[in-house]
Structures are given as structure tokens and as C-alpha cells.
């Protein structure tokens with residue numbers, strides 16, 4: 001008989017083979033869309049599979065345990081200090097964050113006449129939050145791990161869950177979930193929680209990799225934005241629309257033009273297909289601390305416009 005610790009371990013392993021959204025336990029019998037093998041630092045190799053749930057239709061990464069996620073979200077993932085990338089990339093990211101902050105705030109009715117209350121779910125190092133702070137907004141950040149922050153925003157960043165106070169005790173005019181939903185389990189539950197926290201005219205801004213994109217179809221298991229095992233659900237436009245409509249959220253705008261993510265994803269996916277033994281090497285070469293991987297970050301731009309692969313959606317209650 002297994003002891004209590006072993007039983008807990010078995011339960012966690014069993015959970016890894018259920019649908020991350022609805023908990024359906026029959027995923028192991030579903031057809032494998034892609035088998036994925038990841039070599040972790042230290043020599044450990046883990047196998048995963050991408051499968052679609054027959055109950056809720058969400059595409060899942062199957063085989064992700066909490067222990068594997070701990071390794072996958074090591075400090076290297078976020079960068080070793082208050083910066084994650086090379087200086088020039090950091091400069092560009094800060095500039096883009098300011099533009100994004102203004103663009104998203106512009107969708108809130110009456111934004112120019114009030115102090116906006118903004119929640120950034122999965123705020124990372126807080127580039128976007130810092131931009132909102134500079135705009136005079138009332139900011140709240142939510143993150144799973146304590147990180148070195150890019151700006152004086154630490155009093156406003158909560159480490160924990162969306163149901164924790166002080167996050168859950170406030171209402172927000174703008175909730176941003178920017179390339180975060182694909183990292184979270186219980187997608188429907190998260191969308192429901194967001195709706196509960198919105199003010200009357202509030203909006204939710206969501207961006208996710210689009211699993212139904214041309215880029216994913218073109219690169220298959222080499223697609224950079226599969227990002228196994230960190231991406232547990234793999235969302236597409238139709239699934240997301242349906243989930244939001246089920247929460248009675250109306251769509252203000254949908255866009256597939258995330259220039260950075262699309263071009264970056266195209267370049268890295270191409271390299272992954274050419275050099276399958278060095279997955280995401282280009283991505284690594286842009287992070288601080290690993291400066292010389294022999295790949296010059298020249299990003300293909302205009303030619304790749306037809307391959308836009310992201311969905312950025314704005315919703316209002």
C-alpha cells in the first residue's frame with residue numbers, strides 16, 4: 001500500500017491526465033495531435049501529448065505535473081534580474097508596453113474622465129503595470145511568483161490567486177490577461193472570475209496564441225507558441241469566443257495583428273523545425289545571461305504579415 005505522500009503523488013499524476021478546463025478524465029483515450037518530448041536542464045526527459053477534450057473541446061497539454069511546472073518556471077524563465085532580455089529588446093518592450101497601455105485604456109468608456117482601475121493578471125515584471133502607473137491609473141498586479149519588478153510597483157503586486165484579497169475585494173475598469181490564459185488551468189473559471197471583478201463599463205483584454213492559426217498548422221509540433229509544458233490549454237478563436245459568450249461577455253474588438261509575437265513565433269518556429277535538437281535556442285539567445293548562441297536576432301518582418309497567429313480580444317460586460 002502506498003503511504004500518504006505516495007498517494008498524494010499518484011493523485012497529482014492522475015490530475016495531469018485530466019482536461020485542464022473541465023476535469024474530464026478520458027483524455028488518455030483521445031487521439032494525440034502531437035507527441036512532444038522535452039529535455040530539461042539536468043538531463044531529465046519528459047513526454048507529453050497534445051490532445052483535444054471530447055467534453056469541452058479544449059486542446060490540452062497532457063502529462064503536466066506540478067513538479068514539472070516548478071522546473072519549467074525556474075528563474076531562468078523570467079530572467080535573472082529586473083530585466084529578462086538584452087538591453088535593446090528591453091527598451092523596445094518598454095516602448096511597446098506604453099503603447100499597449102494607452103491603446104487598451106482607450107477602449108474603456110469615459111477613460112479620459114476618470115482614474116482607471118487596472119488589474120494585470122500574470123503581470124510578470126510589471127512592464128505594463130508601470131506604464132499604467134505612469135498614466136496615473138490605480139494599479140493591481142497578480143503573479144504566481146515573486147519577481148524582480150521593473151519599476152516602483154511592488155506594493156501593488158499580489159502573489160497568489162485571483163480569489164485572494166485584496167485582488168478580489170476590488171472592481172476594475174480594465175482587466176488585462178495578456179499571453180497568460182494559456183498558462184492557467186480552469187480557463188472557463190478564470191473568465192468567470194474576471195467578469196465578477198469588472199465594473200459596469202469594464203472590459204477584459206485577452207491575448208493568446210491561436211491554435212487554429214496558419215502558423216501552428218504550418219509548423220505543427222515545432223510551433224514556438226505550443227511552449228510545452230508551460231502552455232496547458234491551447235486556445236483558438238472559436239473556443240475563446242464561445243467561452244466568452246457563455247459568460248455573457250460581448251465582444252468589442254478582435255485582432256490578429258500582434259507584430260512582435262507573430263514575427264518572433266515565425267522565426268523561432270522555423271529554427272525549431274530546422275534544428276529540432278535546439279528547441280527555442282533563438283528565444284534563449286535573447287534572454288539576459290545567455291548572450292551568445294550564434295544566432296543574430298534579425299527578425300523577418302513585412303513578409304510574414306499573412307502569418308499572423310494571435311488573437312487579441314476585448315470584451316465588455
Ligand SMILES: [Zn+2]
Nearest residue numbers: 019022053056
Ligand atoms: Zn475538457
